[in-house]
Amino acid sequence: MEPIRLRRCLIVAIVAVVATALAAWGWAGQAVPAPGAPDGKPASAADRHKAKGVGCEGCHGKDEPAFVPSERCLACHGGTAAALAQKTAATEPENPHASPHWGGRMGCDTCHRQHEQAVDWCSHCHSFNFRVP
Amino acid sequence: MDGGIGKMGRRRFLGAGGAALAAVGGGLALGSAAEPEKWDETYDVLVVGTGFAGLSAAVEARNAGATVLVIDKMPVYGGNSVVNGGDFAAPGNSFQKEAGIEDSPDLMLKDMLKAGLGLNHPELARTVAERANENLEWARDYIGAEFTRLNFHGGHSVKRSVQTVNQSGSELVNKLLGKAQELGAEVVLRTKMDDLVTDASGAVLGLKVRRGYKWPDEASGKAAFFRARRGVVLASGGFSRDTALRMVHDPRLTDEFGSTNHPGATGEALLAACRAGAMDVQMDWIQLGPWTSPDEPGFGYTPQVCERIVGYGLMVDPATGKRFFKETGNRKERADAIIALGHPAVILGDAAAVGSQVVPLGLQKAMETGAVRKFDSLQGLAQAYGIAVEPFLAEVARWNGFVEKKHDPDFDCMIFPDARPTATPPFYAMRLWPRVHHTMGGLVIDKEARVVGFGMKPVAGLYAAGEVAGGVHGAVRLGSVAMADCVIFGRIAGRNAARIA
Ligand SMILES: Cc1cc2nc3c(=O)[nH]c(=O)nc-3n(C[C@H](O)[C@H](O)[C@H](O)COP(=O)(O)OP(=O)(O)OC[C@H]3O[C@@H](n4cnc5c(N)ncnc54)[C@H](O)[C@@H]3O)c2cc1C
Numbered sequence: 001m002e003p004i005r006l007r008r009c010l011i012v013a014i015v016a017v018v019a020t021a022l023a024a025w026g027w028a029g030q031a032v033p034a035p036g037a038p039d040g041k042p043a044s045a046a047d048r049h050k051a052k053g054v055g056c057e058g059c060h061g062k063d064e065p066a067f068v069p070s071e072r073c074l075a076c077h078g079g080t081a082a083a084l085a086q087k088t089a090a091t092e093p094e095n096p097h098a099s100p101h102w103g104g105r106m107g108c109d110t111c112h113r114q115h116e117q118a119v120d121w122c123s124h125c126h127s128f129n130f131r132v133p
Numbered sequence: 134m135d136g137g138i139g140k141m142g143r144r145r146f147l148g149a150g151g152a153a154l155a156a157v158g159g160g161l162a163l164g165s166a167a168e169p170e171k172w173d174e175t176y177d178v179l180v181v182g183t184g185f186a187g188l189s190a191a192v193e194a195r196n197a198g199a200t201v202l203v204i205d206k207m208p209v210y211g212g213n214s215v216v217n218g219g220d221f222a223a224p225g226n227s228f229q230k231e232a233g234i235e236d237s238p239d240l241m242l243k244d245m246l247k248a249g250l251g252l253n254h255p256e257l258a259r260t261v262a263e264r265a266n267e268n269l270e271w272a273r274d275y276i277g278a279e280f281t282r283l284n285f286h287g288g289h290s291v292k293r294s295v296q297t298v299n300q301s302g303s304e305l306v307n308k309l310l311g312k313a314q315e316l317g318a319e320v321v322l323r324t325k326m327d328d329l330v331t332d333a334s335g336a337v338l339g340l341k342v343r344r345g346y347k348w349p350d351e352a353s354g355k356a357a358f359f360r361a362r363r364g365v366v367l368a369s370g371g372f373s374r375d376t377a378l379r380m381v382h383d384p385r386l387t388d389e390f391g392s393t394n395h396p397g398a399t400g401e402a403l404l405a406a407c408r409a410g411a412m413d414v415q416m417d418w419i420q421l422g423p424w425t426s427p428d429e430p431g432f433g434y435t436p437q438v439c440e441r442i443v444g445y446g447l448m449v450d451p452a453t454g455k456r457f458f459k460e461t462g463n464r465k466e467r468a469d470a471i472i473a474l475g476h477p478a479v480i481l482g483d484a485a486a487v488g489s490q491v492v493p494l495g496l497q498k499a500m501e502t503g504a505v506r507k508f509d510s511l512q513g514l515a516q517a518y519g520i521a522v523e524p525f526l527a528e529v530a531r532w533n534g535f536v537e538k539k540h541d542p543d544f545d546c547m548i549f550p551d552a553r554p555t556a557t558p559p560f561y562a563m564r565l566w567p568r569v570h571h572t573m574g575g576l577v578i579d580k581e582a583r584v585v586g587f588g589m590k591p592v593a594g595l596y597a598a599g600e601v602a603g604g605v606h607g608a609v610r611l612g613s614v615a616m617a618d619c620v621i622f623g624r625i626a627g628r629n630a631a632r633i634a
Contacts, residue, residue: 100299107322
């Protein structure tokens with residue numbers, strides 16, 4: 001896997017500041033504390049969202065904490081599932097957002113868990129070794 | 134994995150069913166939920182599972198005028214169906230006609246009964262063989278799934294499996310889902326069925342579920358009650374990933390065996406049905422797939438290479454360099470033979486076999502994972518897998534002689550008319566070690582997809598289809614027959630569940 005290319009994909013795919021933290025995360029193998037997690041615990045994706053000014057309501061609205069519909073993620077990340085898939089088209093060895101199984105119908109939070117360790121759902125059957133932010 | 138439920142032993146589990154039977158007519162069926170004061174949702178038909186069977190049922194139930202809700206516990210839809218290989222067996226299909234291959238439902242039934250050791254419930258197996266082609270056409274013409282290739286699967290007498298355009302069941306699942314939703318069926322994920330709700334007579338009224346279930350966190354989700362005014366269709370799939378439950382029925386299938394299945398292929402919905410009085414059958418016939426590679430996880434890409442070259446190339450025991458089993462044998466025989474070796478087998482094909490039989494993209498992916506490797510010479514191949522070169526070359530020469538004569542006196546491998554000797558470089562090879570693939574057993578159903586209870590009568594309001602049902606395949610399911618089974622019985626279940634009692 002070619003690091004420059006991967007990093008570029010991530011930068012395009014994710015909000016730029018988050019990506020900076022991610023690059024470090026990738027080679028360190030685990031999340032580095034981000035601003036907003038002063039207790040030294042690894043920053044969760046939600047912490048990183050928060051550090052960017054996207055607090056609880058930014059994702060959950062006024063609802064009680066619940067699963068966030070993918071449309072809400074896409075509002076900031078790509079606009080549509082198809083557009084997001086285009087942005088990550090160069091990811092090696094596969095485009096994670098263009099699964100031949102679910103395509104754009106896969107919920108973002110299947111992998112991009114915000115309050116716990118992210119998941120590489122493909123790894124149930126494939127060894128793509130995606131680093132999931 | 135569903136530890137709590139899976140831990141229930143067979144005796145207790147049958148005992149529970151027996152108690153349910155005793156209770157029918159006398160009050161509460163043990164283990165089912167009682168009617169709540171208030172239902173949270175009400176539909177005519179509730180379907181559990183978003184695979185081929187559940188979505189086919191949803192389409193038919195909608196078309197029969199019922200309101201329909203389909204639930205699935207996972208964060209993604211499609212179960213095994215959406216990761217499947219896309220092969221659909223149908224005798225007399227249009228691809229066979231084009232290729233001049235003669236086939237018939239009777240021949241398919243014969244193959245199914247032979248592999249199934251005659252344990253198949255004959256009327257169920259016959260329904261599949263007789264209706265497979267009309268249902269393939271339904272999947273193609275009405276649902277809009279594209280099928281583009283004709284394939285062979287071990288244990289069939291002829292090439293009769295038609296494969297989706299993307300070599301994946303996702304082609305059919307996505308089109309079924311689109312159709313079901315277009316017709317107005319609602320589909321919700323992360324909603325887990327915990328129990329059936331029954332009335333005092335044991336008739337099924339609906340489901341006790343957990344909304345917001347976060348697989349695999351058993352503490353997650355909030356209980357809710359869903360009413361089915363007309364019927365419940367269980368299409369919750371098999372239990373290949375449920376180590377505890379599969380070990381109840383086949384103690385050899387420990388954690389040491391991986392599985393090709395989607396991670397939610399566990400048996401809690403099936404067991405909930407048993408607790409409510411449904412009968413189970415042939416639960417200990419659990420199939421391992423002989424074409425998976427220890428060099429990649431799950432189903433991976435290897436099966437789509439291996440299974441295309443049987444009948445064209447040879448499989449050897451790396452310890453001896455010699456063949457040891459019929460490459461085109463059925464899954465169970467082949468898996469058993471590999472397990473008996475005690476180590477992975479190696480199968481190979483030359484450039485001609487692989488080039489003519491394997492979809493190039495699939496080959497490329499299998500090579501990228503390292504599961505399939507390419508060699509310029511047979512010597513190089515042998516050395517890479519630690520096979521003694523001389524006996525191996527002698528065995529390839531022997532095999533090539535059989536290929537010339539289209540007859541294998543050693544193991545009776547079916548050698549295809551267009552097969553050529555394994556002689557043209559490059560050579561492709563892969564290691565094979567079986568994984569748990571399909572659970573033939575499940576709920577007893579009749580030809581109308583009604584679930585039969587321990588009273589030997591249908592459980593009112595309960596239907597089942599697909600891998601959660603047992604009896605269709607007997608001891609061994611032949612490759613590509615599950616798709617036909619799921620679509621056929623899913624549609625029957627959906628139609629019947631939508632009937633007003
Ligand atoms: C990798 C692979 C490749 C295969 N290739 C082929 C092939 O090419 N041809 C062929 O004919 N067969 C093939 N098979 C077999 C075939 O795909 C399956 O038997 C078939 O998909 C089963 O369909 P189903 O609808 O019964 O269940 P599934 O598709 O497994 O769907 C069941 C659904 O029910 C859900 N569920 C389970 N329990 C609950 C619960 N308690 N509450 C709510 N939801 C629940 C599950 O999450 C799942 O989504 C393959 C299988 C695998 C695993």
